[in-house]
Amino acid sequence: MRIAIGQIAHETNTFSNVATTVERFKSWEWDYKEKIIERHLGVDDYVGGMIDKCNQLGIEIAPAFSTFTGPSGMITKETYETLENELITSIQYAGDVDGICLALHGAGVAEGVDDLEGSLLKALRRSIGYEIPIVITLDLHANVTKLMVQEANALLGVHFYPHTDSHVRGKEAIELLEQIIQGEIEPVMHLEQLPLMIPTSTTYHSPAKDINEICWEWEKKQDVVDCTFFHGFPYTDIPDVGVSVVTITNGKPLLAQQVGNEVAKTIWEKRMEFQTDLPNPEEGIQQALSKADYPIVINETSDNPGGGTPGDGTFLLKAMVEANAPNTCFGFIYDPEVAELAHQIGVGSYIDVELGGKTDLLHGEPLPLKVYVKSLSDGQFFQSSPMWRGLKVNLGKSARLKAANVDIIVCSVRAQTFDEQIFLLHGIDVANYKIVALKSSQHFRAAFQSIAKKIITVDSPGLSTCDFSSFHYERINRPIFPLDSVQDYRKQTTKA
Numbered sequence: 001m002r003i004a005i006g007q008i009a010h011e012t013n014t015f016s017n018v019a020t021t022v023e024r025f026k027s028w029e030w031d032y033k034e035k036i037i038e039r040h041l042g043v044d045d046y047v048g049g050m051i052d053k054c055n056q057l058g059i060e061i062a063p064a065f066s067t068f069t070g071p072s073g074m075i076t077k078e079t080y081e082t083l084e085n086e087l088i089t090s091i092q093y094a095g096d097v098d099g100i101c102l103a104l105h106g107a108g109v110a111e112g113v114d115d116l117e118g119s120l121l122k123a124l125r126r127s128i129g130y131e132i133p134i135v136i137t138l139d140l141h142a143n144v145t146k147l148m149v150q151e152a153n154a155l156l157g158v159h160f161y162p163h164t165d166s167h168v169r170g171k172e173a174i175e176l177l178e179q180i181i182q183g184e185i186e187p188v189m190h191l192e193q194l195p196l197m198i199p200t201s202t203t204y205h206s207p208a209k210d211i212n213e214i215c216w217e218w219e220k221k222q223d224v225v226d227c228t229f230f231h232g233f234p235y236t237d238i239p240d241v242g243v244s245v246v247t248i249t250n251g252k253p254l255l256a257q258q259v260g261n262e263v264a265k266t267i268w269e270k271r272m273e274f275q276t277d278l279p280n281p282e283e284g285i286q287q288a289l290s291k292a293d294y295p296i297v298i299n300e301t302s303d304n305p306g307g308g309t310p311g312d313g314t315f316l317l318k319a320m321v322e323a324n325a326p327n328t329c330f331g332f333i334y335d336p337e338v339a340e341l342a343h344q345i346g347v348g349s350y351i352d353v354e355l356g357g358k359t360d361l362l363h364g365e366p367l368p369l370k371v372y373v374k375s376l377s378d379g380q381f382f383q384s385s386p387m388w389r390g391l392k393v394n395l396g397k398s399a400r401l402k403a404a405n406v407d408i409i410v411c412s413v414r415a416q417t418f419d420e421q422i423f424l425l426h427g428i429d430v431a432n433y434k435i436v437a438l439k440s441s442q443h444f445r446a447a448f449q450s451i452a453k454k455i456i457t458v459d460s461p462g463l464s465t466c467d468f469s470s471f472h473y474e475r476i477n478r479p480i481f482p483l484d485s486v487q488d489y490r491k492q493t494t495k496a
Helices: 022-028 034-040 046-057 077-093 116-128 146-151 166-181 208-219 253-269 281-289 315-323 336-345
Strands: 002-009 029-032 060-068 099-103 134-138 154-157 187-193 224-230 244-250 296-300 328-334 350-355 367-377 380-382 392-394 398-403 406-411 435-438 454-458
Touching: 002 034, 002 046, 002 077, 002 116, 002 166, 022 029, 022 060, 022 077, 029 034, 034 046, 034 060, 046 060, 046 099, 046 166, 060 077, 077 116, 099 166, 116 134, 116 146, 134 146, 134 166, 146 187, 154 166, 154 187, 154 224, 154 244, 187 253, 208 224, 208 253, 224 253, 244 253, 281 296, 281 315, 281 435, 281 454, 296 315, 315 328, 315 367, 315 406, 315 435, 336 350, 336 367, 336 398, 336 406
Parallel strands: 002 060, 002 099, 099 134, 134 154, 296 435, 296 454, 328 406, 328 435
Antiparallel strands: 029 060, 187 244, 224 244, 350 367, 367 398, 380 392, 398 406
């Protein structure tokens, strides 16, 4: 048996002013053939799981094309065309295969293409036809569409947020594809879309945790192959934005529909439980300082580069500098100009900087600071978080700066903080700090949940704020909760 594997993954924040180009993809990952296996073998991500399962089952791997970049703004038209061409051409060059397994995301948007993944799959089908089965993995934040379901034989989304089950789902995708090829399973999918957007919600806690457990109970039923609760990606202004449920059965369409309806009904009943009331940065810092224990982790959810934000927002950092509490650190802020200056000046020097606030006007103004250059690094390490463990990370030229009592890490690549490695790289043991501040919504929990005595999430203006009313949506289907009053999720929606 021979299976082609590949990846095209991007989470598009359509409100961002940072265009997503081929160059952005290439700066993260742009691999062909054996290079894909070299990069992902031993890594706890989707493609790593696919490789491991193929090796376990004795399936010959035909690596095709794999690219990924961090969340950002709209994918340009030219970039989409390049991605489509690279995917199709690489699979054609892969030769005869029995199946195709792809790691996609589900929240990709390009100029003129609302549904990146569905469009790519449709283009691939035009090239290879419908005889070869295709199984795809999707991110939990996928805005799942009817086109995706129509063009794929099966799609599997991660259940956990943080996405610590990416590797497992990659393995399960290969296992399911093998069963489809051998005629053991005839997958039937049902998509249930809800007029609902929810804030970033960790599955470590209720209500998201409860929904997953309901899905798993249904999977114990005969002929229910899979049931996934997709949270959707609310920072995308497209018609199909929102929560959905995808159910896969073995040749039982009515059962798939029944399961999807029941799970969706429960999600709808719990919709108010997803709503949040978060403190602002100043309030969060005061809450942290009132605790006797340490470390207290404060995560700035409104400027989460993992949701397509600039990563150079200054609201939380400004509040920390003003509080000037001992044993506090911030890791990290994106500012390649300041990082470069620190490297030029060198360790042991004082420099005047305008830190952050350079991408847009939404996430705070640049902070004028006089800082001491404590340490410098190349920003490279291997991720140790249970999420994507083993991934090689390169945050570019990085520096540890001290502004009075606050240690500030500055990096040259925009990304969220997954684990403590960027701190360790600059000589900071987070266990010894009172406050550890970082930019992330939930993925940081995979590493910091066991370290932190308490986690405080703060919100402020930003492209990943939990306040959806701050966005000017123009194209989403309305009505949709919580922007609108919706009584029945099954009611037909209409485009705004």
